[in-house]
Amino acid sequence: MGRNYFNMESSGIKSMRFKHKRIIVTGASSGIGRAISKRLSVEGAELLVIGRNADQLKNLCEEISTAGGYAKFLVCDLSKEENRKTLCESISEIWHDKIDILINAAGIYSMEAIRNNTPDLWYQLMEINVIAPADLLSKLVLKLAKGAVVVNISSVAGIVATPGSSVYASTKAAILSFTRSAAAELAKRGIRVNAILPGMVKTPMMETMFRFFTKEQQIELEKRHLLGFGTVEDIASAVSFIASHEAKWITGCAFVVDGGLSLS
Numbered sequence: 001m002g003r004n005y006f007n008m009e010s011s012g013i014k015s016m017r018f019k020h021k022r023i024i025v026t027g028a029s030s031g032i033g034r035a036i037s038k039r040l041s042v043e044g045a046e047l048l049v050i051g052r053n054a055d056q057l058k059n060l061c062e063e064i065s066t067a068g069g070y071a072k073f074l075v076c077d078l079s080k081e082e083n084r085k086t087l088c089e090s091i092s093e094i095w096h097d098k099i100d101i102l103i104n105a106a107g108i109y110s111m112e113a114i115r116n117n118t119p120d121l122w123y124q125l126m127e128i129n130v131i132a133p134a135d136l137l138s139k140l141v142l143k144l145a146k147g148a149v150v151v152n153i154s155s156v157a158g159i160v161a162t163p164g165s166s167v168y169a170s171t172k173a174a175i176l177s178f179t180r181s182a183a184a185e186l187a188k189r190g191i192r193v194n195a196i197l198p199g200m201v202k203t204p205m206m207e208t209m210f211r212f213f214t215k216e217q218q219i220e221l222e223k224r225h226l227l228g229f230g231t232v233e234d235i236a237s238a239v240s241f242i243a244s245h246e247a248k249w250i251t252g253c254a255f256v257v258d259g260g261l262s263l264s
């Protein structure tokens with residue numbers, strides 16, 4: 001991704017719709033979470049970016065800061081409840097009681113035949129893809145401002161079946177279901193909760209996934225995406241919309257951003 005991404009004129013992004021908005025992004029050290037952080041920063045957000053890889057997070061914050069934005073990072077392995085508790089305490093110390101937007105993009109993938117699915121694999125994926133985002137919301141919900149927004153990055157895998165993805169797909173369906181329940185429960189406080197369901201997008205996760213596919217299978221999979229594979233910016237654009245005031249009447253939504261995969 002070139003530095004031009006930060007140039008509002010060349011990127012065509014004109015809005016500062018997230019000015020003064022305090023936004024938390026998990027999974028910000030890589031791929032989709034990183035692109036979301038950059039995009040929202042261009043649109044004026046104050047960011048707390050979270051991941052495990054301190055160097056990558058530092059590099060992201062430096063890029064954002066050089067481009068005139070604001071971002072701080074917190075390192076956290078989200079797979080443990082005690083770490084999530086410490087993280088939320090740190091967030092509260094930095095931002096007291098005003099969080100406007102929480103974006104849960106951290107996630108992990110697995111590709112296994114059903115005969116190889118072990119309870120450990122289930123626990124591992126459930127912890128990061130479902131329990132961590134749900135637990136962060138539980139721990140931060142009282143700190144969310146009126147009219148706050150939560151965006152969970154699910155996957156089209158949660159609604160479209162693929163052999164080998166049973167564990168991953170189940171976790172992505174689970175976070176989608178959690179999103180709907182949370183939206184119903186929190187609407188009375190004006191808090192919107194939505195899920196984005198990306199199709200395949202070029203990131204380190206997709207590269208890992210592709211190790212399981214032959215060249216022919218990769219081409220076939222790309223064809224099933226009627227508009228081809230996506231980019232991280234495609235997902236960041238969708239998040240920018242759904243998190244913004246323009247989407248103020250949208251909650252509990254499964255926003256499919258998949259280049260037409262689910263139509264094929």
Ligand SMILES: NC(=O)c1ccc[n+]([C@@H]2O[C@H](COP(=O)([O-])OP(=O)(O)OC[C@H]3O[C@@H](n4cnc5c(N)ncnc54)[C@H](OP(=O)(O)O)[C@@H]3O)[C@@H](O)[C@H]2O)c1
Nearest residue numbers: 027029030031032051052053078106107155200201203205
């Ligand atoms: N790429 C796709 O085609 C695609 C399609 C549909 C949905 N998604 C979803 O999009 C989200 C982002 O995926 P991506 O493609 O951007 O993958 P990625 O490049 O591999 O990034 C994954 C992110 O999750 C973080 N993460 C993983 N385990 C963590 C842990 N234990 N604690 C804290 N952070 C952790 C990583 O942080 P560190 O590197 O710092 O550990 C990294 O920032 C995931 O939820 C994924 O399921 C991706």
